[in-house]
Amino acid sequence: MKTGFDPRMVRQDFPFFSSREQPYHYLDNAATAQMHAAAFEAMHRHDLENRANVMRGNHRLAERATTAYESARQVVARFINAAHASEIVFTGGTTAAINLVAASLGSQWKPGDEVVVSQAEHHSNLLPWQALQARGIVLRVLPLQVDGCLETEALATLIGPRCKLVAVTHASNVTGAVTDVAAVVAAARQVGAWVLLDGAQRVQHGPLDVQALGCDFYAFSGHKCFGPSGIGVLWGQAAWLDRMPPFLRGGGMVGRVEPDQADWAPAPRRFEAGTPPITQAVGLAAVLEALMQWDWDAVHAHEAALQQLLLQGLQALPGLRLLGPVDGTARLPLASFSLAELHPHDLCQVLDGQGVAVRGGHHCAQPLMAHFGVEASVRASLACYNDRSDVDALLAGLVHAREVLA
Amino acid sequence: MKTGFDPRMVRQDFPFFSSREQPYHYLDNAATAQMHAAAFEAMHRHDLENRANVMRGNHRLAERATTAYESARQVVARFINAAHASEIVFTGGTTAAINLVAASLGSQWKPGDEVVVSQAEHHSNLLPWQALQARGIVLRVLPLQVDGCLETEALATLIGPRCKLVAVTHASNVTGAVTDVAAVVAAARQVGAWVLLDGAQRVQHGPLDVQALGCDFYAFSGHKCFGPSGIGVLWGQAAWLDRMPPFLRGGGMVGRVEPDQADWAPAPRRFEAGTPPITQAVGLAAVLEALMQWDWDAVHAHEAALQQLLLQGLQALPGLRLLGPVDGTARLPLASFSLAELHPHDLCQVLDGQGVAVRGGHHCAQPLMAHFGVEASVRASLACYNDRSDVDALLAGLVHAREVLA
Amino acid sequence: MSDALYQQAIKNLARAAHGAGRLEIPDGSALRDNPLCGDRVRMEITRHDGMISTLGHDTRGCLLCRASASLIGRHAIGQDQAGIQAAQQALEQLLTQPDPPAALPWPELALFVPAHPFPSRHGCVLLPFQTLLAALKDSDDNA
Amino acid sequence: MSDALYQQAIKNLARAAHGAGRLEIPDGSALRDNPLCGDRVRMEITRHDGMISTLGHDTRGCLLCRASASLIGRHAIGQDQAGIQAAQQALEQLLTQPDPPAALPWPELALFVPAHPFPSRHGCVLLPFQTLLAALKDSDDNA
């Protein structure tokens, strides 16, 4: 583990930055973060030297591919402190992971059983649960405080005896607010319900500990933590995964197959039908390995300082409305806002002309936007490799945009 | 389009071969083919220069990523001669594509409705349909001829008035037999049933024409046609896709979302919940572009000649039993076989020691293996870049293996 | 380069909001969303002999979307379905094709040329036209 | 290198098929598949004072799997659950760890050392042991 942190040094690990001719202020990290050099290298090497299908052959390439793929599981397990690598299921992304849990668990629930989500959820942690309504599952939506944080006080009344699962975001992709997981877990445990955390936004900000969090399922995506697209992770407690029916069906997840029936391999293979995203798993693992070398206290200090600059700078702009907590609630270094009557798309367009990449839209969180009474917002999201110049460029760009659009 | 074909030349487009110190005879192409240089390059460049999430932002990287992703759809459409790029849905692979169709269509079928598959199917084109039995859908299994080819004469009686879909492989991953698609389509049309073709094995052998085939759905995987892992394609007739409910749910596939309901984007976006495998789509498109430049008549002549060598050489070995047609039925250049009482795993192991990669096992087609009365077999599968030396090495290796294992 | 998009003329056009408002008893109407940002356009029309005789739109959108709706408000009266389609096709060609259309049915369509390099914005510009075409179809259906 | 795996001693062991056969009235039995190739091992045992007193196995598998089952047939009689577990652990260590175990409960376990570099084959070698442990558990459950 290296100590200390210098964003200029870390940028050297991200080929994106050295490939730019002109400076470009990438502040759309919450959508997709730039890829770490370790993933470029590991994936290239794997496809060059170890490319084969996994778990089904015993020539040397198949051996190496399988070993690489299973080692990737171990790395992921270490990154999130899972008890065992067999608790790691590779999926196509966070969305696929949550769909898996919803379909698998949902098929075992009875009409009248309940799932609790919050109104702050990304569509990917809302729609899979909504779909269960067709089977008589009741969806209960946790209300929000004015600033978009979960109204954890309402948990106790909302989580009733029929509640099977509470599925909430670990950190909001719109407000950045970090969920009070302990409160959620405590309330769920009261009735024996499980807890799924949508970690899509959280993973970019360092290793975590699912056992300490006390949840039952955790989902995230490679492309948001400096890894490749096309891969995600579902972590689940081994005892639960082993009891859950499969979701996707196909090669590799079975025991014995007859024309009209089949039985299933143990988890995690049971949930990985077909050829998995092998190269992408290898790439993701390489990145997570690299991230585990960092001094995360120093990274967090850097991110917190930048966040401070960002929030203060934004709030100093006349007509700017920040969506999200400003009272010291734990939050990721991102900020969603609206500026006077200017439309987010127009703002983003002018900012791009200034070399600043931010995102405008509903951020796949329409119910949360409705809570704020807006259709869309601009979001600037910082990652470890950003520095003060990025925040300055954004703030200057907003001043410029206001002139251009006036 | 270049004319003529020389496997030594084409090997230069596959970095795998130049990275070997010793010759290695890769004959496991039906499991995963080696990756074309165009995919290495396109994916590297994309992740370096155009990396961003798609369809949700308007900064320049998001614009470029979206354009690249949508262009990839167009390339795939050209490769299979789809009527329109909007008929191309990107998935995680063949397995995910077939699961999508099964779940989406299956949710609209009524108990007593029927699906026809064959006994030759890969588990990925069997288990998703099996799962529908829980909803009262009847699975009917087309029997096989002695040599493993579909008993197309039985189609007329097996496809009854309640049949909704016939799902069969375009070419078998065990026998190599190419399905008589015209017969299947004609029989299905008699009762107005749709036809899905599992093209996983077929795509490696050149561009195709789904409109000429006359099917309704076509599924394949990137890793089997010299592209990246982690991506697959579902093609479906536009008119059908537009009527089908979504499968996975999440960001990017919706219109308006409220806490307890949502409506859907049009196809193909409706079927692409969450961040798709963007870089992988770009890589796949680059390969398919390259493949479309080849003189496929010449490639097919090369593959056919090699196949001839392979089949003759194998049949000359005492105690060798070939699984699959030998009567001139159209077949892909692959051969599955057993050799005396030698176990496929032991054979593969010794062959690997001789620098020959083949696969032993049930090839995810247990019902087909049961048809042949075996548990497992050895499979050697040829691709465009193989040549005579690979077949010779395999045949010599088998002779050696017999001695070692005696 | 994106600043060129926001030249004064287009901002003026958006602000003028020609045709903004609701109709009492429309012959046809349509409501369309932009799924990326929640923008929403409502178009209401009355027709006479196939021509649009009155039009009102309610547009929540970005500058480009509002300018496009305003352009419609300025030119649509007196046009039939073919006329609107022609304008829409010219606009689409101007946005997406390398060569601009030979002639522009409505001269201010040229204001959208700077949006050519930004495919993600094409939907914003086209939304009002798609909505109007849907309203025309609705009035046909009602007729 | 993989030819070393198929040295004469291991082939002999496989062919000897020590312990092959079925028991009339087993105290415990188990059936296990190798999902990769459909290999299948059945183990049947009787026990006396916790020790395995008779054993029969029915093994459809590759040479490695058959050699492993035959090894069990040779040594398992008189062993209790702890003894089998110890043999299995030594085997697993020898297959997967960089350092071989300090002592081998059954000397012929050493025949499997050449399988170390081939993880995909470890399942073949271990399957008979896993099946026997399941049969022991079954006899506990029946007791």
Ligand SMILES: Cc1ncc(COP(=O)(O)O)c(C=O)c1O
């Ligand atoms: C005929 C056939 N169908 C389906 C599949 C599944 O493809 P994938 O594993 O890429 O999803 C395969 C390959 O394994 C195959 O050979």
Ligand SMILES: Cc1ncc(COP(=O)(O)O)c(C=O)c1O
């Ligand atoms: C909070 C949250 N959940 C889920 C997702 C979905 O992730 P993916 O699109 O990678 O499946 C995202 C990102 O878009 C997100 O920010």
